[in-house]
Amino acid sequence: xxxxxxxxAQLFFTIQNLLIVSLGLFIxxxxxxxxxxxxxxxxALLLPITFYMQPIAGISLLLGVYKGGTYGGSISAIxxxxxxxxxxxxxxxDGYPLARQGKAGKALRASIxxxxxxxxxxxxxxxxxxxxxxxxxxxFGPTEKFSLVFFALCTIGVVSSExxxxxxxxxxxxxxxxxxxxxxxxxxxxxxFGIFNLIGGIPFxxxxxxxxxxxxxxxxxxxxxxxxxxxxxxxxxKNREDNIVTWKEFKAxxxxxxxxxxxxxxxxxxxxxxxxxxxxxxxxAAKNSSKEPEKFGKxxxxxxxxxxxxxxxxxxxxxxxxxxxxxxxDAITAIMLGVFLVHGLVPGPDLFxxxxxxxxxxxxxxxxxxxxxxxxxxxxxxxxxxxxxxxxAILFPIVIMICVAGSYTVNSNIFDVYVMIFFGVLGYxxxxxxxPVAPLMMGYILGSLLETSLVxxxxxxxxxxxxxxxxxxxxxxxxxxxFFVIWSLFIQxxxxxxxx
Amino acid sequence: MxxxxxxxxxxxxxxxxxxxxxxxGAILLLIPVEIQRISGMETKLSPSFLPSTVAILLxxxxxxxxxxxxxPPRPVxxxxxxxSRESTFRVLLSIVLLIVxxxxxxxxxxxxxxxxxxxxxxxxxxxxxxxxxxxxxxxxSVIVWLFFEKLFNIPLPHGVLF
Numbered sequence: 001x002x003x004x005x006x007x008x009a010q011l012f013f014t015i016q017n018l019l020i021v022s023l024g025l026f027i028x029x030x031x032x033x034x035x036x037x038x039x040x041x042x043x044a045l046l047l048p049i050t051f052y053m054q055p056i057a058g059i060s061l062l063l064g065v066y067k068g069g070t071y072g073g074s075i076s077a078i079x080x081x082x083x084x085x086x087x088x089x090x091x092x093x094d095g096y097p098l099a100r101q102g103k104a105g106k107a108l109r110a111s112i113x114x115x116x117x118x119x120x121x122x123x124x125x126x127x128x129x130x131x132x133x134x135x136x137x138x139x140f141g142p143t144e145k146f147s148l149v150f151f152a153l154c155t156i157g158v159v160s161s162e163x164x165x166x167x168x169x170x171x172x173x174x175x176x177x178x179x180x181x182x183x184x185x186x187x188x189x190x191x192x193f194g195i196f197n198l199i200g201g202i203p204f205x206x207x208x209x210x211x212x213x214x215x216x217x218x219x220x221x222x223x224x225x226x227x228x229x230x231x232x233x234x235x236x237x238k239n240r241e242d243n244i245v246t247w248k249e250f251k252a253x254x255x256x257x258x259x260x261x262x263x264x265x266x267x268x269x270x271x272x273x274x275x276x277x278x279x280x281x282x283x284x285a286a287k288n289s290s291k292e293p294e295k296f297g298k299x300x301x302x303x304x305x306x307x308x309x310x311x312x313x314x315x316x317x318x319x320x321x322x323x324x325x326x327x328x329x330d331a332i333t334a335i336m337l338g339v340f341l342v343h344g345l346v347p348g349p350d351l352f353x354x355x356x357x358x359x360x361x362x363x364x365x366x367x368x369x370x371x372x373x374x375x376x377x378x379x380x381x382x383x384x385x386x387x388x389x390x391x392x393a394i395l396f397p398i399v400i401m402i403c404v405a406g407s408y409t410v411n412s413n414i415f416d417v418y419v420m421i422f423f424g425v426l427g428y429x430x431x432x433x434x435x436p437v438a439p440l441m442m443g444y445i446l447g448s449l450l451e452t453s454l455v456x457x458x459x460x461x462x463x464x465x466x467x468x469x470x471x472x473x474x475x476x477x478x479x480x481x482x483f484f485v486i487w488s489l490f491i492q493x494x495x496x497x498x499x500x
Numbered sequence: 501m502x503x504x505x506x507x508x509x510x511x512x513x514x515x516x517x518x519x520x521x522x523x524x525g526a527i528l529l530l531i532p533v534e535i536q537r538i539s540g541m542e543t544k545l546s547p548s549f550l551p552s553t554v555a556i557l558l559x560x561x562x563x564x565x566x567x568x569x570x571x572p573p574r575p576v577x578x579x580x581x582x583x584s585r586e587s588t589f590r591v592l593l594s595i596v597l598l599i600v601x602x603x604x605x606x607x608x609x610x611x612x613x614x615x616x617x618x619x620x621x622x623x624x625x626x627x628x629x630x631x632x633x634x635x636x637x638x639x640x641s642v643i644v645w646l647f648f649e650k651l652f653n654i655p656l657p658h659g660v661l662f
Contacts, residue, residue, distance in 0.1 A: 048654070049648075049652055049654070052652045052653065052654060165561050165564050165565055165568070166516075166565075168561060169520055169558060169561040169562075172554050172557050172558050172561065173523070173554075173558070175550070175554050176527060176551060176554045176555070176558075179550055179551045179554070183535075183547035185545070185547070186546075186547055188535065188536035188547050189534075189535075189536060190534060190535045190536075190547055190548075190551065191530060191534045191535070191551070192534070193534065214598075217594075218591050218594060218595070220625075221590055221591060221594045221621070221624055221625065222587040222588070222590060222591045223587070224587065224590065224624075224625060224626055391625075391627065392625060393622045393625035393626060393627035394622065394627075394632075394636055394640075396621065396625060397617070397618040397621035397622050397625070397636075397637070397640065398618070398640045398644070400598065400601075400617070400621060401614045401617075401618065401640060401641060401644050402644060404598075404601065404602060404605065404614075405610065405614075405644055405648055405656055408605075408606075408656070408657070409648060409654045409655070409656065412655070414602065414603075414606055417602040418599075418602065421595070421598055421599060421602065424595075424598070425595055428591070433516055447550075450550075451550045454550070455545055455549075458545060459545065463545065
């Protein structure tokens with residue numbers, strides 16, 4: 001590890017990279033703070049631009065947006081009781097009551113501290129264990145890879161939606177979409193309908209811009225909420241004590257911060273879960289073990305710390321499966337996979353061998369981003385608060401402009417824009433019928449690996465799929481998949497029975 | 501009047517399941533037409549193996565949704581799918597406009613087309629201030645153009661206007 005640190009530091013520490021990380025954080029916090037705009041959408045929109053950057057710069061930009069956006073949602077959650085991002089929904093429960101008590105500044109500071117500490121510790125865990133996991137994963141053959149991808153797809157299918165069948169169906173449909181184009185083994189064409197542009201498959205970028213950005217545009221235009229102006233609570237109180245988190249208050253919440261960080265890392269590392277789930281689990285755990293559970297929901301600082309630490313701790317955790325196994329931990333890291341692939345970097349264990357300097361430069365970038373995050377969030381608090389009142393009638397037409405420009409510029413091909421519109425409409429319909437879009441994208445991204453590893457397994461075993469159940473690591477993933485699906489179906493049935 | 505065993509029927513879920521069954525069925529029907537057959541290749545290794553498996557699983561998922569829609573306990577319903585006829589019309593209109601936008605911008609030019617469609621979309625979002633709509637459209641499209649073409653050297657179509 002140490003041998004790579006010096007060249008990695010030389011790669012990362014340039015004025016350009018530092019500015020790009022700061023820009024990413026600024027964009028992320030801004031987007032996160034404005035309800036309606038979300039992080040996956042922004043990462044998808046920025047992806048075409050990163051294609052024209054150096055790999056470290058492009059990845060740093062998106063990591064900045066990821067970290068900033070996950071935190072930014074708390075600003076609107078605290079000040080207008082509307083989470084800017086789903087991850088901040090749990091922050092509303094105590095952040096807004098605190099703001100109504102004139103302690104918005106305190107809640108906002110707690111949110112910054114919790115977020116930065118959560119992501120800092122999760123990055124350290126990532127840096128510490130990534131190489132070890134990658135070393136184990138290097139020994140994986142096609143059978144283990146197939147079982148791992150199968151496990152990841154089933155997990156994201158059942159975790160990303162309340163309705164497990166819909167989540168799994170979306171993942172299956174994503175795999176089908178990936179089969180469009182040339183077959184990876186024989187090269188014969190599949191489902192191209194005689195369209196020349198489909199021979200290379202469905203293009204990655206227009207597909208995800210459509211699913212995440214254009215579909216959201218249709219959702220917003222349907223709601224026609226032209227302005228997010230609500231009663232914005234003043235972020236600063238006259239009483240100094242209400243604007244800061246005192247050492248005593250911080251000390252009292254250290255246990256909550258550590259617990260929420262561990263929950264965030266664990267949930268982040270699980271494919272498909274993401275920061276919203278982590279925030280609620282952390283919040284629940286903090287309430288259960290709190291000395292003052294009755295204060296939760298009425299303005300508990302502990303509640304804000306728990307939710308915000310929990311959601312930001314996911315950012316490092318979600319990078320563990322992406323960097324070490326090539327399996328994205330959530331929708332955002334799945335989109336970020338694109339920036340690696342376009343620069344010829346295939347995330348996974350091989351990356352630690354072939355491009356170790358780049359990996360360690362990313363690790364340095366993560367730590368630097370945390371430090372910059374603290375300063376940008378603290379200094380720009382008033383500015384980000386003002387952004388809450390920007391009209392969506394201005395924001396969303398700009399979003400659609402960037403969608404069109406971004407999809408077109410990848411190949412300078414208008415066909416890509418049509419693909420974007422198709423997936424935009426598909427994503428919109430899926431959202432309206434409560435089918436999650438994240439599993440579809442994961443199915444699309446992992447479909448190729450699933451197919452090639454399955455075919456390789458069968459070639460090695462004369463057409464038999466038995467090795468999937470006889471090789472120990474593969475069998476472990478199969479057992480985990482079955483257990484996870486049955487357990488989540490049981491939980492769903494139980495929660496439905498409770499609602500009825 | 502519903503038959504006793506259909507008392508719990510959830511039509512929406514049955515429709516959703518039906519769509520999945522149709523989708524799986526359509527894939528199965530398309531496989532012989534749209535996938536080149538390779539003679540002598542083992543079925544499991546052929547290019548149609550994964551699509552057929554996915555299609556069958558989609559049909560099974562669809563059946564599961566239909567069964568859930570028929571049998572008790574009735575699944576807890578989420579919010580209504582479409583809010584109103586007016587909002588549905590607005591979405592349909594915005595889809596058509598987006599198609600027109602994507603056809604026009606390589607011909608007319610990115611900046612001019614984007615400024616025009618900014619105006620239209622801002623109107624659809626409820627903005628009525630003509631100065632903001634026009635000025636905002638021109639400013640936003642020029643900024644996006646500058647960002648792509650001048651800052652990152654990514655060319656955008658100029659068309660007959662700009």
